[in-house]
Amino acid sequence: MSRTALAALFLGAALVAPTLASADSSLTAAGSTALLPLVKASAEAYQDKHPDVKISVTGGGSRVGITQVAAKAVDLGDSDILAKGYPDLVDHRVAVIGFSVLTHPGINVKNVTKRQLQDIFAGKITNWKEVGGADVKIVIINRPRSSGTRAVFTQTIMGNTPVNESGLTEDATGTVITAVRTTPGAVSYAAFSGTKRFENGRYETVEGISELAIDGVAPTEENVENGKYPIWSYEHIYTNGVASKDASRFLAFISSNSAIIHQLGYILTRDMKVSESDR
Amino acid sequence: MIAVKASKAHRTESIALAVLRSASGFFIVSIALLIGYLAVEGTKLFTVDHKSVFEFLFSPSFAPDQGHVGALPFILGSLFVTGFAIAVGGPFGVAVGVFFAELAPKRVASAMKPAIEVLVGIPSVVYGWLGLTLLVPLIRNATGSTGFGLLAAGIVLSLMILPTVVSLTEDAVKVVPDSLREGSLALGATRWETIWRVLLPAASSGIGVAIILGIARAIGETLAIQLVLGNAPVLPTGLLSPASALTSEIVMDMGGAAQNSLLQHTLFSMAFLLLLIAMGLIVLVKLVTRKAT
Numbered sequence: 001m002s003r004t005a006l007a008a009l010f011l012g013a014a015l016v017a018p019t020l021a022s023a024d025s026s027l028t029a030a031g032s033t034a035l036l037p038l039v040k041a042s043a044e045a046y047q048d049k050h051p052d053v054k055i056s057v058t059g060g061g062s063r064v065g066i067t068q069v070a071a072k073a074v075d076l077g078d079s080d081i082l083a084k085g086y087p088d089l090v091d092h093r094v095a096v097i098g099f100s101v102l103t104h105p106g107i108n109v110k111n112v113t114k115r116q117l118q119d120i121f122a123g124k125i126t127n128w129k130e131v132g133g134a135d136v137k138i139v140i141i142n143r144p145r146s147s148g149t150r151a152v153f154t155q156t157i158m159g160n161t162p163v164n165e166s167g168l169t170e171d172a173t174g175t176v177i178t179a180v181r182t183t184p185g186a187v188s189y190a191a192f193s194g195t196k197r198f199e200n201g202r203y204e205t206v207e208g209i210s211e212l213a214i215d216g217v218a219p220t221e222e223n224v225e226n227g228k229y230p231i232w233s234y235e236h237i238y239t240n241g242v243a244s245k246d247a248s249r250f251l252a253f254i255s256s257n258s259a260i261i262h263q264l265g266y267i268l269t270r271d272m273k274v275s276e277s278d279r
Numbered sequence: 280m281i282a283v284k285a286s287k288a289h290r291t292e293s294i295a296l297a298v299l300r301s302a303s304g305f306f307i308v309s310i311a312l313l314i315g316y317l318a319v320e321g322t323k324l325f326t327v328d329h330k331s332v333f334e335f336l337f338s339p340s341f342a343p344d345q346g347h348v349g350a351l352p353f354i355l356g357s358l359f360v361t362g363f364a365i366a367v368g369g370p371f372g373v374a375v376g377v378f379f380a381e382l383a384p385k386r387v388a389s390a391m392k393p394a395i396e397v398l399v400g401i402p403s404v405v406y407g408w409l410g411l412t413l414l415v416p417l418i419r420n421a422t423g424s425t426g427f428g429l430l431a432a433g434i435v436l437s438l439m440i441l442p443t444v445v446s447l448t449e450d451a452v453k454v455v456p457d458s459l460r461e462g463s464l465a466l467g468a469t470r471w472e473t474i475w476r477v478l479l480p481a482a483s484s485g486i487g488v489a490i491i492l493g494i495a496r497a498i499g500e501t502l503a504i505q506l507v508l509g510n511a512p513v514l515p516t517g518l519l520s521p522a523s524a525l526t527s528e529i530v531m532d533m534g535g536a537a538q539n540s541l542l543q544h545t546l547f548s549m550a551f552l553l554l555l556i557a558m559g560l561i562v563l564v565k566l567v568t569r570k571a572t
Contacts, residue, residue, distance in 0.1 A: 063535030139425050146535015168427055168521050169510035171531055183425050
């Protein structure tokens with residue numbers, strides 16, 4: 001293990017070093033896999049317009065984004081959560097994202113109450129038939145502790161009740177969706193950008209999963225904007241100190257490009273009619 | 280003329296020796312630094328955070344964000360998958376190794392030896408990937424569980440340690456002097472009796488080393504088992520329930536562990552524990568080989 005990790009470290013350093021060396025015309029971003037699609041698509045569009053700027057984007061999880069930008073290993077740290085305890089980091093809210101509670105389609109449940117959802121994730125309800133669904137055992141799929149998605153979910157739904165961890169743990173939005181699709185009885189939480197697809201002018205749930213409504217409120221953009229749907233958060237991109245000229249131009253590009261934002265399932269910050277404290 | 284030649288040879292010699300010395304010096308210093316660093320970081324959990332070693336080793340509750348640093352779920356997970364791999368892959372590997380050394384026709388043996396060595400070179404992520412796409416669905420359909428868990432990881436590891444055990448066993452049996460074989464056959468023993476009563480005892484220390492290095496390979500394995508374990512940071516409740524190992528837990532949480540947080544210190548302690556286990560296994564290898572000679 002240690003040998004592989006060291007080798008990976010050296011390889012990583014070798015790959016990153018040239019990008020850092022010419023920092024004036026290049027930007028690096030890492031962090032939240034919920035925010036990854038937006039930053040990636042924006043980076044491509046931005047580089048088409050500005051061929052002299054190179055932007056490289058990776059995932060890793062929200063806390064990775066925060067620790068990496070704090071260590072100046074990347075220029076931009078993507079996060080679903082606030083970076084508490086890092087006074088040097090400057091917060092840029094680029095968008096809002098909603099999070100779906102997603103399930104394997106075979107469970108025949110479309111709606112749960114917030115209370116039921118708490119009990120499911122606390123491990124008190126263990127079979128879908130207890131909430132009016134099929135007789136299938138519930139398999140909870142969590143994200144690891146470094147996940148911002150997990151932080152948002154526990155803050156908005158669980159409160160002080162700890163989540164049951166005896167199910168599976170998957171370390172990115174993409175792997176969560178694959179696991180839910182292939183595991184009967186599975187339930188997890190993931191950003192709209194992973195659970196929805198924009199087609200013919202409207203959003204559709206990606207194939208092979210179902211999304212749960214909470215207290216009768218469906219997980220849609222409108223319901224997030226008007227504050228009826230509880231699980232959402234600002235998407236933060238942090239810079240270490242004041243953003244460089246290139247960085248602030250790119251950040252402005254991300255947050256104002258409504259075409260990309262809507263297409264990928266995000267919400268413009270200016271469309272929000274409620275604030276985080278109203279949740 | 281001769282003197283000039285001699286002094287030139289002398290100079291080359293001293294340069295070569297200096298290069299060798301500094302290379303090995305560098306090697307020793309970097310190993311010492313690595314161990315020292317892990318020892319310092321790995322004990323901060325106890326010296327800085329004042330958690331007890333007892334809690335770290337024996338508490339089943341792991342939630343560093345709430346101050347619980349019990350690593351028992353991961354220690355048990357690691358021990359179990361390693362034990363499973365040795366229990367299944369060990370005897371099987373020894374059997375195959377003995378077959379190659381004693382029974383296989385020359386042509387078969389010379390074709391299979393490189394094939395086994397190729398198995399060693401397959402990256403562990405490939406083993407894990409195969410486990411995830413073939414083994415996990417198989418277990419899920421057969422048992423109705425999620426398919427992720429100790430069983431899947433144990434099977435993947437059993438396969439992964441085979442090449443190590445097979446080739447080391449083969450070498451150990453091959454170096455048994457022919458006089459022993461001839462003596463045994465001359466006494467009227469069958470081939471099987473020769474293998475069971477003479478060759479295996481004679482090669483036992485080499486086979487012991489094969490098994491120990493198999494254990495070392497298994498306990499340090501990360502990616503392959505992370506993909507199929509399910510990564511639940513709780514005490515394993517059965518073969519089919521998701522679990523975690525020391526290595527897989529480190530890789531799941533290390534990226535997100537903030538500098539000097541309780542989580543980071545706990546992960547370092549787990550890494551240090553793995554290092555101690557590896558060192559213990561090396562000492563064991565030394566003891567086994569010393570006993571033989």
